[in-house]
Amino acid sequence: MNGGETTVGRVSQVNDKPTGEQSFVVTDKYCPTSASIEQRNQVKEVTVIYRGSSFELSSDAAKDWLLNDIPTGIQVANGGGAVAMPQLQSSAETLKNAMELYPNAQVFVYGHSLGSMNAQYAVSDLSDKDSSRIAGGFFYEGPNIYGILSPKQQATADALTKLNKLFNYVDSKDLVPIGYGSGKMSVGNVIRVNSQKVGLIDQHMWGGYEFNKDGSIKATKKGSLQLAKYRVTQQLSAIDMMRKSFMKSGGGLSRSEEIFLDASEAMAITQGMKQTINGEIAELKQMYTDGIKNAGDLWKTTRSNAESTGSHLSYGECIDALARGNATENSIVREPVREYEEKLAKATKISRNYDELLQKIGDSIKKQLETDEELANQIRSM
Template sequence: MSRSYNDIDRINIAKQEYKNWSEGEEITIDSEDGKSRKSIGIVSQVIDNKITGEQAYIITNTKKTVSPNASLTKREKVTEVTVLYRGSTGIDQWKKEPLDVWKDWLENDIPSATQIFTHTGGRVVTPQLKSAAKTLKNSLNNYPNAKHYVYAHSLGSMTAQYALSDINEKEASRIGGAYLYEGPNAYSLLTPEQKKMAEALRGKIYNYVDFKDPVTIGYGAYKENVGQLIAIDSKDMNDIGKQHMWGGYQYDKEGNVLTDAKGYAALAKNNTREKLDGLEDLKKIFAKSGGNLSDSEKIFLDAAEALALTQGVKMTIQYDMNELQKTYKKAIDNADDLWRDTLKDARTIGTSLSESERLDALASGGATEASIRTKPKAKYQKKLTKLTAIQKEYDELINNIKHAIAEQLQNDQELAQQIGSA
C-alpha cells in the first residue's frame, strides 16, 4: 500500500541519499512518535558511476533485496520504488574524495550553472544528467509494476529534474511523486520534447526552493521551472551550508513546511491524493482477502477518507489563516503604537497644556484612546478569536476522527493486522 508522508518525513527520506548504504540494507526514518522507525524499503541497487559522478540508490518496498538481476517474477511483485539521487560532494571534501568533487563540480555543477545563468554557449547536458536519466528509465523498466517516487537534493535535484523530463508517456504514468530540494532550475537544459514531459508531470513534481540558498539559481518571476515551485518561508541561518541543507525550513505542527498560498495548495492536493490512493489500494487488499467489504472495513475506509479530506481542506486554507493571524496581531500592535505616538505628538505641541487639557483637545478632534486604541484592538481581537476558533474546530475534528480510527483498530485486532501487513 502506498504511504503518505508529511514534509519532515520526506526531507528525512531525502537526507538518506547522503549516507553510505549497501545493497540489502533497510532504510528507515523516525516515526511521528519518535519511538519507532518507518521503513522506506530495502536498498536493491547502489549506483556509483565513476565516469559521470552519478550516485543514487534504488529502494524497493520489499523485505529482501530485489536487484535488477532478479527474476522477472520477483521484480513484477515490487509495487513501490524509491529513487534517491545524491547531491554534490562538498567541495571541502576534495582531499578525501577528489574524484567525486571533480565530477560533481568541474564536470556538472559549473557547466550547468553557467548555462542557467547566462543562457549562452548552447544547451549543456552533462554526463551526469544523462546518466541519471538512464538510471530512472532502467528502474522503470526493471520494476514494471512499481510506482516510482523520486527524492533529490542540490545537484541531485537538477539531475532528477532532467531525468523525470526524459521519460516517455507510458513511463510517466508510474511516477507516484517527486520531491526535489534546493537545486538549480534545470528547465533551460531541456529539449522541447522534454519540456512537454515536464509539463505533463507538473502535478507530481514538487520543487522546494529556499530563496535564501544561493544554490537555487535560475528561478524567478516569469521563468519556467520543472514541477510545482514550493517557495519556502524560511528563516535566515546566516550560514550558507546550513541554509542549503534544509536548515532554514520551518514547519507547522502537522509537519508540513511553511510556504506561500500556492505551495500550501499544491502540497494539500498532493497529500490528499496520496492518502486517497493509499486507501484505494487498501480497499483492493480488503476485497481480495474476503470478497465483499465487511462493515468494519467500510467504517474504517470511510473514516480514513474523511480524515484525508479534512486534513486537505485545512492545509489548503492554512496559509490564508496564518496571514490573517499576522495581520490581526500587527493591527493590534499598530493601535498601541498609534495611540502612543498621538500622545507623544500632543505633548510636544501642547507644552503649555496639562495632560487632561491635551486629552480634551485630542477628543475635540475625534482622537480618543477609545477610537484609536481600545475599539480597534477589540475589533481585531474578536476577529483573531474567531479565526483561532475555526482552527480549533478543524483540529478537534481531525483529532476526533483519528481517535475513532485508533479506537476501532484497538477493538478490532484482525482489521489492525490486515492494515499493518498491507
C-alpha cells in the first residue's frame, strides 16, 4: 500500500482447490504452512480472503457457475437447501485449517460475490471456540445464504452478528446480492451502501460505490453507526493490548505512555463520533440542497401557472397579483434558501470542527513519539 510504504500483511498461503475455491491466507508476518509451530504461534493476525467467480471461459469458471453459483442461487431463491454446495464446504475447511495453523491469531474474513457466500458459510460453520477468535467478517455483493444454513450454523452467525463482528455490504443497484428483503435474517449486519448507477458488471465490482474523504465506504445512517461502533471497539481493544504490553516492562506506565494511550483513546472515540454523524450530516446536506432546488422550482411553477391563468395580464401584473397573495420570490425562494444555507453552513462547521479536533489529537500523538524515542521504538516493535 502507499507505493510500498505500508504493509498490512504477507500472503502465506494460496489455495486453488478442485471445488473451484480460490482463497488467500494473509498473515501479519510471512509464515507459510511449512513453518514451525513456534513460528506459527507468533502470528497475531490472519486474514482469509475468498475470491469471487471467474468470468473467462475455463474449467474454473464452470466450477464456479455450474457447481456453486447457480445451485446456491436457486437455494437462496427457494429459501434453503438440503446440502451446501462443494465450494462453500471447502471454504469452511480453509478457514478452520488457517485457525488451526495459527492458534494465537485473531482472524478477519473477506469475500466478494461467490467469495462472499464462501465467507458467510465459513464463519457460520465454526465451533463456538473458534468463532470467538473472529475479529471481523466483511462480505461484499453476494447473495444472502442465511436460509441455507443449518440451525447450528444460523446460531453461530446470529451470535457473531449480535457482537457486531460481521458486515454484509449490499448495493441495491447490483442484481447479484439477492435475499436481503425487509425483515430477512442475514449473516452479518446488512450495510446498504450509497452508490451511483453504472454498467452491469461495474455495478457488481464496486464501481458504483461512493466513498468518504478518508476512503471509507459511504453507507446509510444505520450502516454508518454500526461500522463506527465496530471501528471504535477494534481500536480500543488494540489500545488495551498496547497498555498491557507497556505494563509488562515492569512497574506502572510512564508519563509519556499515559499521554500516548489517553490521546489514542480520544482519537478512537472522536473518529467514531465523526463517523457516526457522517451519515446524519450527509442526509442533512442533501435535504438542504434539495430544499434550495425545490424552492427555485416552486417559484418557477408558481410564476408559470400565474402567467397561464392570467394570460390577459402583463408579466408585471401577474407578479403583483401573486404578491397580493404573499407569493413572492422573496417568500418562496430567498427566505427559505437563506435558512437552508445557514443550516447547511452549521452542518459543514460541525464536520470541520471534528476534523480540527482529530488533527490536534494526531499532532499530540506525533509530538509524543518525536520527543520519546523509547516509546516510539516500543510502538514500532508491536
